[in-house]
Amino acid sequence: MNSVIVVGSFNVDHVWRCADLPAVGATIAGQYATGPGGKGFNQAVAAARAGARTAFVCALGDDAGGRLAREPAAADGIDLRAEASGQPTGTAGIYVDARGRNTIVIGAGANGTLGAAHVTAAPELLRGARVVLAQLESPPAAVEAALAAAREAGATAMLNPAPANAPTSAGLLRLADIVTPNETEFAALLSRHVGERVEPEAVAALDGASLHAACRKLLPHGTVVVTLGAVGAFVSHAEEDLRGDAQTYYRVAAESVSASDTTGAGDAFNGALAAALARAPEQPFATHVRYANRFAALSTERPGAAPAMPRHDEVMARFG
Numbered sequence: 413m414n415s416v417i418v419v420g421s422f423n424v425d426h427v428w429r430c431a432d433l434p435a436v437g438a439t440i441a442g443q444y445a446t447g448p449g450g451k452g453f454n455q456a457v458a459a460a461r462a463g464a465r466t467a468f469v470c471a472l473g474d475d476a477g478g479r480l481a482r483e484p485a486a487a488d489g490i491d492l493r494a495e496a497s498g499q500p501t502g503t504a505g506i507y508v509d510a511r512g513r514n515t516i517v518i519g520a521g522a523n524g525t526l527g528a529a530h531v532t533a534a535p536e537l538l539r540g541a542r543v544v545l546a547q548l549e550s551p552p553a554a555v556e557a558a559l560a561a562a563r564e565a566g567a568t569a570m571l572n573p574a575p576a577n578a579p580t581s582a583g584l585l586r587l588a589d590i591v592t593p594n595e596t597e598f599a600a601l602l603s604r605h606v607g608e609r610v611e612p613e614a615v616a617a618l619d620g621a622s623l624h625a626a627c628r629k630l631l632p633h634g635t636v637v638v639t640l641g642a643v644g645a646f647v648s649h650a651e652e653d654l655r656g657d658a659q660t661y662y663r664v665a666a667e668s669v670s671a672s673d674t675t676g677a678g679d680a681f682n683g684a685l686a687a688a689l690a691r692a693p694e695q696p697f698a699t700h701v702r703y704a705n706r707f708a709a710l711s712t713e714r715p716g717a718a719p720a721m722p723r724h725d726e727v728m729a730r731f732g
């Protein structure tokens with residue numbers, strides 16, 4: 413039985429590291445690398461390495477990209493539930509400059525064919541599941557089905573509302589028990605669903621009471637976790653969703669590490685939070701957020717996204 417089910421995207425990442433991002437019409441040199449990626453896949457790897465028995469529901473093409481998903485998933489013990497799609501496997505073209513800034517082009521391909529039926533096709537999948545985690549690189553119908561199925565199975569429905577420009581409806585948010593935006597996604601959701609404007613760069617500096625009030629408008633019934641990069645995370649619970657914590661809102665500070673590549677830090681945080689919650693749902697939520705901060709911090713010390721995910725033993729050895 414799997415305790416964490418991740419529903420989401422798999423992409424073949426094509427990464428070019430260049431001195432500068434290419435300008436319009438320019439041809440430039442860069443160092444190339446390729447490997448498995450996509451928010452869904454990265455978060456599934458994080459959950460599995462954080463110790464959860466993890467299933468990953470996705471759609472893959474019948475091509476080299478699809479085959480690229482299978483070996484690393486098996487290596488991490490992930491129960492891969494891949495629907496065969498007539499479309500090519502999803503791809504991402506990623507340009508990273510010397511300052512770590514990036515420009516990304518996504519070809520959704522097979523990811524765009526993931527539907528509600530893929531999530532509900534295997535009813536035994538959700539038996540025993542504690543957390544179902546979805547992101548927004550998949551069609552809204554698949555994400556909705558994942559969150560609704562979680563609720564029906566008595567599992568926690570967790571939504572990482574990334575990327576920021578993906579459409580979200582109020583109905584979709586209402587299906588989630590926990591929503592985990594980063595600062596950019598939080599600002600986008602506030603503007604779209606609450607009609608409040610805040611600059612992403614200003615989010616971390618907002619006082620707790622203001623952040624909590626904004627979170628409550630966004631998700632009146634559930635828990636919002638805003639990830640704040642090197643600052644850590646802000647947590648806001650509804651009174652009826654305290655999850656073992658005494659306070660309705662609080663910050664959990666990030667760990668101090670030598671971060672060299674924060675790509676996929678959000679995915680590390682989400683997968684680890686889901687795994688921690690599945691492992692010990694009775695423990696205070698703040699404990700799980702501290703674990704997710706630690707797991708994500710370690711991931712920033714290594715290059716890449718999925719390959720950079722640490723293992724539970726490493727997190728315990730480093731932070732106790």
Ligand code: ATP
Pocket residue numbers: 594595639640641642643644645666667668669671674675676677678679681704705706708709712
């Ligand atoms: P990305 O898009 O790079 O995957 P994100 O913007 O979705 O990341 P962030 O809020 O930047 O997510 O980071 C997620 C978590 O990773 C943070 O809450 C924190 O726990 C950890 N983290 C990120 N950057 C650092 C850092 N420099 N030092 C320590 N921890 C970090």
